[in-house]
Amino acid sequence: MSKNLPIRILQVGMTKNIGGLETYLMQQFAHLDKTKVTYDFVNITSEDEIVFKDKILQAGSHIYGVRSRHSNPIRHYWQWITLLHHIAKNYKGIVLNSNSITYVFPIFIARFFGIPMRIMHSHNSSFEQRIGFAKKVIMKMNRFLLKWGATNYFACSQLAGKWMFGEKTPFTVIPNAIDCSKFCFDSEIRNEMRKSLHIEDKFVVGHVGRFTYQKNHGFLIDVFNEIHKINPKAVLLLIGDAVGNMSYYEKAKQKVQQYGLTGCVQFLGMRNDVPLLMQAMDCFVLPSRFEGLPVVGIEAQAAGLPCFFSDTITREVGLTELAHFVSLKDSSEDWAKKITVAHTVNRKEAVNQVKAAGYEIESVAQKVQDFYLT
Known part of the structure; x- marks a missing residue:
């Protein structure tokens, strides 16, 4: 060579x-x-x-x-x-x-x-x-x-x-x-994105993940249904596509319809502007059945979002105090209660914590x- x-x-x-x-x-x-x-x-x-x-x-x-x-x-x-x-x-x-x-x-x-x-x-x-x-x-x-x-x-x-x-x-x-600079909180971007998605006055729950068994969308929608009962202004942004097998995508669509949440759940597909979409969110939920170490979990924390991960995901993703781990054995109601009371004080500071964690x-x-x- x-x-x-x-x-x-x-x-x-x-x-x-x-x-x-x-x-x-x-x-x-x-x-x-x-x-x-x-x-x-x-x-x-x-x-x-x-x-x-x-x-x-x-x-x-x-x-x-x-x-x-x-x-x-x-x-x-x-x-x-x-x-x-x-x-x-x-x-x-x-x-x-x-x-x-x-x-x-x-x-x-x-x-x-x-x-x-x-x-x-x-x-x-x-x-x-x-x-x-x-x-x-x-x-x-x-x-x-x-x-x-x-x-x-x-x-x-x-x-x-x-x-x-x-x-x-x-x-x-x-x-x-990740490139932390792309996720640093910006209130102007947040307002622009929320306006473009018509969610200016909403409580925005976000998720990024392809529609597969691993990502557990069915349970995610169960959780969101309970969140919506607590806060009728809640909306769910689902970012990601089906991969080969469309069944998980179709099942997610059907469950949203069954709950009567069609107007409250946006299927955004595969996007190349995830950093901007995270600015528009108020929290991030990833109830995966398993993960290696999810990049989106790091990105969401850098964006200053309270993050709710299933307890099957490695604790190594918990770089900041924004990371919360909830058991998949807990009910969707329990998940919803924890999510709706969470808040963050200074979203701009979170990116420095992610940098400091390496x-x-x-x-x-x-x-x-x-x-x-x-």
């Missing part, structure tokens, strides 16, 4: 959806000194374009395409082999960003083609679906392949690392850092960059 700078790292795991993993990667990518280290990306579901494609290409980076292994497994693996045969010599490292250990082929093949730094990065702490016998066998085999293929292990939290790699495997926690993107990007340069 050429010793000339910049060092190039292959990043795998970006999808068509703006989720926590994608946001994490782009935040880091944007704050690298690209004269020293830069990223290229492999889209492993090339039937669809990955998010932030234009920004990646404008920065002078490459996006390589590999067919989805679900639609055509033979083509998928062959394209990986062909791709690395041509480009492996140009890369010091490859990072597989993943929510599970059911797929580790890029790490395995990268060792075969001599990429010196091979990193598995855990972004979650449980499975989206039930794991049957076949997948358990695959996972056991993949753990063996990782021991042979991976040189380093990263995780977004202690919980995510121990879940994916086990108690005995050493790993490095890379904080899901979640400012500039410092984290520098640490990661230094790691690649060693």
Whole structure:
């Protein structure tokens, strides 16, 4: 491999959806000194374009395409082999960003083609679906392949690392850092956003998350129904899209209709202005069944919002006194009572607390960059 700078790292795991993993990667990518280290990306579901494609290409980076292994497994693996045969010599490292250990082929093949730094990065702490016998066998085999293929292990939290790699495997926690300046509270932006959404005089409950089993939208809507009983001026902003399976989105829509809350719940879809939308909110609710370390939880605290997380989410997300953890065993009424009495005094101060906790993107990007340069 050429010793000339910049060092190039292959990043795998970006999808068509703006989720926590994608946001994490782009935040880091944007704050690298690209004269020293830069990223290229492999889209492993090339039937669809990955998010932030234009920004990646404008920065002078490459996006390589590999067919989805679900639609055509033979083509998928062959394209990986062909791709690395041509480009492996140009890369010091490859990072597989993943929510599970059911797929580790890029790490395995990268060792075969001599990429010196091979990193598995855990972004979650449980499975989206039930794991049957076949997948358990695959996972056991993949753990063996990782021991042979991976040189380093990263995780977004202690919980995510121990879940994916086990108690005995050493790993490095890379904080899901954010650009804090984008979330610092601004009353003018708040007023503008609330006006544009026609919620000027409302109590605004916010949520950011794709419509999946993990995010637990059904319970969220149950909670909001109880909030609305307490405060009829309450509205709920749901930011996020369905991913492949539309059933969770449709069930959420149906539940909103059943409660008679259609005029009080806004389905905003996938948005690229989440920092602005958070200015308009009065609180943030994330009752997920599991998470690695949710980026949106860090963002919401930086925006000065009282945050209500399920107790299944790692306490590592609790960077400020704005973070409240509530059991999923508690009733929706209990959640609603806690949410409606919460308040924050100085929203502008919260961003400094997030920075002090080590979640400012500039410092984290520098640490990661230094790691690649060693």
